[in-house]
Amino acid sequence: MFDNRDRSLIVAGSIEEALAAVGRGATILAGGTWLMRDPRRGRPLPGALVSLHKLAGFNTVDIEADRIVIGAAVSHQELGRSLAGIAGLEAVVAAAASAANPAVRRVATIGGNLCTQDFSAADLVPALLAVEATVELQGVDGTLVIPFSSFLADRKRLLADMMLSKVFLRRDILASAHARLPLRRAGDYPVAIVSLALSADGKICAAVGSVEDVGRRWTALEEAFAAQPSGRPADAKSAEALAVESNDFHGRDGIEADGWYRRQVLPTLVRRSMSVLLNREVGR
Amino acid sequence: MTVSLRINGSSYRFSGDPMTPLVDVLRSERFLTGTKAVCREGFCGACTVDIDGQAVMSCLKPVGLLDGAIVASIESMATGDGPLHSLQAAFLAADVVQCGMCFPGMIMSLSQFLRENPSATRTEVKAAMVGNICRCTGYERIIDAIMEFLAMPKEGPVNG
C-alpha cells in the first residue's frame, strides 16, 4: 500500500514542469482527500505524482472588477471565505462551505473536486453550472478557456493531456442559492442538489447535482420559468409546481438512496432555493 | 523521497514512500500513538493533528507534501508531568471521557476552532464537530463541557 520507495512525488515549480510530469504519466495530486482513499477501494496508488500547490496563480482568489479568478489549488474553505458577502455568488459560497466536513474543506481543492470524474455528489458542480462559470485548462499546446458545462461534458478526454488551472466567475449575477440534501443533518454526500442563479437580465439558471451521474443544467425548468408572465415564477410555490411538471431527471440508484427518491425531492429543493433566491434579490 | 519536517518541536527526516499517510509516520516511525487511525477516509477525525496552524486529518495527508511543515500532535498539548491544556482540563472536569479513542482528534480539531471562534454558540460548535465522530458518548455532554470551557475566563493552561 504505502510501501513503494520508488514512488515519485514532484512538487512542480512551474506549469511546464507540471505538464511534463503529466506527459510522462504522472497523476496530479491535489488535496489528496480522494486519492488517499484509493487503497481502501482496492485501487493501487499511482507510481508517479505531481503536486501543483506551489504554482503561481493556482493558490489565489483574485476579485477583479468584472470577474473572479480562482486558482485550481484553492481549498473549499479558502474559496468560501474569499467569496463570502459577494452578491450573486451565494450558491458557490454555500457549496464550498458545506461540502463534507471542516477538515476536508480545509484541504480539498476546487480543481481536485471538479476533476474527480466518479464523484457524482460534488456540491460545486451544480453551483458553478448555475452561475455559468468558465474554466481555463493548460496543456503543452497552449491554454483553453471554455464554459464549465463544456468541460463537464468532455472531462475525461480533456484531462488526458491538459490540467485545470483556473475557474472564472461572472460578476453580473444578482443572487444565487444552493439547496443540498444530505440524509443526515450534514457530513454525508448530498443525495440531491439544486442550485439557482438570477442574472441581471432577469434569467434564472437552474442546475442539479447528485441526481444523475454527472450534474447538469435543468433546461426544461429554465424554459418553464422563462415562459411565465414576466419571465419568472411568481413565488417559490409556483416554482415548485413548475419543477414537478418539468422533472425530466433519471435518478441514479446509489447505496444511500435510489433514483426515485432523488427525483422525488427535486421540486422541494427548487422551492427551498427559490425562496432563498427571491429573499436575496429583495435584500439587494 | 526525503522530506524534513518538525514534529512536536523535534526535527525529523522521513525517507520512503511519499504517499505514506502522516498518521502512519507519527504512529509507526515516531511512536506517537496518541493520534488514532480509525476510518482512514476523512470522516471520523480521530487522526486530526495540527499542521502549520491548521487542524488536518493526518490519514489523508501524504507525508511527501510536508517538506518544511510544522506538525503538532496530541502529545504536544500536555507534556511530561505538566498541566493539561485548558480544553483537556474542561473535559476532565466534566468527566465525559468514555473509551477515549475520539478525544485526541476532538481536542486537536476543537482547539483550533475554539481559538478562532471564542464566542461560538452551541449550534456553531455542533456544526464544527461534523468531522469528529464519537461512538460512545452521544456528543451532548462533550458539548456541555465545551460551552463551559468557552464561558471560562482564559488565563493560560489550567492545572486540571
Next chain:
Amino acid sequence: MDDVSATVMDLPRRDARDKLRGRTKYTNDRTSPDMLHAVLLRSNLPSGRIVRLDVSAALVCPGVLGIATGLDAPGNYGIGIADHPLFATDVIRYNGEPIAAIAAETEAEARAALAAIILELEPLAPILTMAEALAPGARLLHEDWRSYDVLSEGGARAGNIAWEAKSVRGDVDAAFARDDVTIIESCFTVGRQSHVPFEPRVAIGSWEDGRAHIEASTQVPWTVRNVTGRVMQLPPGRVRVTVPPVGGAFGLKFDASIEPIAALLARMTGRKVLIENSRQEEMATCLCRENAEITIRSALTADGEIVGREAVVLMDCGAYGGEQIFLTTMTSHTLGGSYRLGAVRLVSRAVYTNTPPNGAFRACNGVYNGFALERHTDEICAALDIDPLEFRKRNVLGNGDLGPTGQVFEGSVLRPMLERMEVLRATTGTVEEKADGRLYGRATTVGTWFIFVGPSAATINLNADGSATLVTSGVEIGSGTMMQSLPQIVAGQLGLRPEQVVVREADTDAAGLDAGVGGGRTTVSIGAASIGASAEVREKLLRTASEMLQTAPEKLALREGRVEIVDRPGSGISIPTVVAHAQATTGPISGTGSFTAKNTPAMSGCAMGHFIDALDIPVFVVHEAEVAVDADTGHVEVLAYRVVQDVGRALNRRAIMGQIQGGVVQGLGYALHEEITITDDGRIAQDSFETYRLPLAQDVVPVVADLYEGAPSMGPLGTKGAGEVPILAVGSAIACAVARAIGKPVSQLPLTPPRVLRLIHDREPAPVHPHIAASWAANTLG
C-alpha cells in the same frame, strides 16, 4: 436497601487524564518493530468448496515467516454448539471468511504474499436469506450439523436451523378461539446494525514458556482463552489472555474472533505477531446485531386485556451460530415480556445463511423485539380505540405477574416508571411547536431486558501502605465500571478512599473465571464478587484488630482508613498498622469472592431450548420521543427524548447519564440512519464510514433522564447494570412516534428519509414472510 453511607458516589474516572493526553496504550498502540504482522486471506465468495489451497509459494515470499491454515487449527468453537472453525477448511460459508493467515516482517510483505497463495474455489449457489435457508430441500450450510459437539444441552436443531428456543404457557389456541376477542396480527423486518468501535479487533500473540499469551482488545478474556485452547487443541491451562484498555466494543468483542490466530502464528514463528482488522475488514465481517423477521399475533378483549399472544422470530445468525444461538432465549423475555399475558407461545429460530456471522450488540434482540412489540401494541390500541398510554399502564407486568416462561415477577416496576415519565414530561414540557409545519408525533414505549449474571471472581490483596489491589478479569471498555463503580464499592466496603483501590487489568493468569464485560453485568457480577472478597478481607482485618485492641470484632468498624470502635470516631488503629501486624503474625491479608446466577425458577415445562429460563435480574426502561417529520423529504428530526431507567441504585449518576446519552444516540442510529444491506455476493454493502451513517454531532439531542431506584435486585448494594440498556427502547419510541406523525404503519427500521418518504407515498411494501407458516406450531421443530 444496602447501606451506601460509606461509599463515595459519582467518582470521576481515573483513566481520563491519560486518554485525554493520548497516552493510553490500546492494544493497537502496543506494537513494536520486532513484531510480525499477520494478514488474512479471506474468501471473496459467499459459498463454495475449497478445491485447492496451496500456500507453498507464499511461504517463500520476502519477509514471510509463517502461514497458518485450517490444518493448523482443527477444532471448532461456538456458543451452544461448536460449529465454527478458525479457518475455512473444505467449505466456504461467507464472503470474508478467513482461509489462511500470513505472518511477515512487515504488513506490506504479508499483503504482497497473499497473491502467491493458490486458492481454487468451486462456487456453490449461496443461500443469502432465511427464506431460502428454510425452503424445503434447501442446501445444508452445515452438512455435518449432527456431528457438532453440543456445548449446551436442550436446544432443538435441524438442518439450517442452528437452534430453536420456544416457550409455551397456557392454552393459546383456546384464547384465540374465544368469541369475545379481536385478533391483531403484525409483521416486521429489521436489518443489521454494526458496532463501529473506534478500536477494531486486534490481538498480539506470543509464545512464552510453552504457552500462548494473547494481548487483545476483547470483552471476554476467558472466552478467548478457552476458544484458543480448543481450536489449537492445547492441554488445559496453556493460554493466557491479558487485556489493555479497550477502545469501544458494544458487544462486538464478546466472542473470540481473530485473536486465536495471533497465538497460532506466534507458536509457528517463535515471534510476537500482531493481527489487526483493517476498518474495511472490521465492518465487512462485523458480528452485527442480527437481521430478523417477526410475526406477532394477539387476542384482545374489548377492554384491552391480552388473553393470548403468539409470535415467531427468525434470527439470521449468518454462516455460524455464534451469539444468536444463546439469544433465541431472549425472545421469550423481551417479545414475551413487559406485558401481562393470559396465554403465550413464542418460538425463536437462529437460521444459517451464507452471510457474515452475526453476534451481540448492546441489548441484542431486545432492541428489535421491543420495536416489534411496541408497534404491535400501538396497532392493538388503534384497532380497539384505546389510548396507548392507558393501555400500557393497565397491562404492564407487575408484582406477582407471570412472565412468558412462568417466572413470577417481584415488584411493580414498569407502571410506576410510566408514572414517573408523566412527571418527567410535565417537568420538561413538550415541544410540538418545534415541528414548525412538519408532521409531529410523540410516543412512550416500554422495554424489558436483563442483567447477564454469570460467573465472576475477585481477589483483593490488602497492602501495608493502606492500599488494596482488586484483581478480576474485568475489562475497561469505556463504560467506566472498572474505573468507577468497582473502586467505589471496594473502598466503601473497606473504609478506604477509592484512590486507594488499585484495579488490576484483566489477566486470566491472575483472576478467576469471568463471563465477560457486557450485558450490563460488570457492576453486578464483578461487583458482587468484589463484595464477597471484601467481606473476607474485612473479617480478617477485624479479627487481627480485635486482638490488637482487645475488643470484640462485632464492636469494630472500618472507617476512613482506620479500624475504629463503633460510634467512637478517631478511635482504634490505622489499617496499615493492622495489616503490618497481620503480615508479621498470621500472614498477608487477602480475600476472594465469587458470584454467579441465582437461577430463578421458571414454570416447569414452559421453556425449551433456553439458556436462561427466568431472569434473575430483569431491567426495565420507559422511553419517550418527540419527532418532526418533513413530509417533502422524509427526514426525521428528534425534537426531544426522555428516559426513565430502572437502575436499582445509582452509584455514579454522572457516569450513568453518560451511558444513557451514548446508548440513546446509538439507538437513534439504529432507528434512523444505520442501514445495512447484503449484496448479491453476500457482502455487507456498507463497509466504510462513507456508506454506513453513524449519528454525528448535529443529529442528536440532549437526553433527559430520571433514574428509577429501589426495584428489587440481587446486585451488590441493590444495583442493576446501567450501561447496556439505554439503547433498548429507542427503536420502538422512534418507530411509534414516526408512525403517529405520518399516520402510516411502520414495520421496518431504519427509518431513513427514503423509507419514510416511501411510507408517506404508500410506496413501501408491507413486510410479508411467506416462509413463516400461518399456524404457529408449523414453525417449530415439534
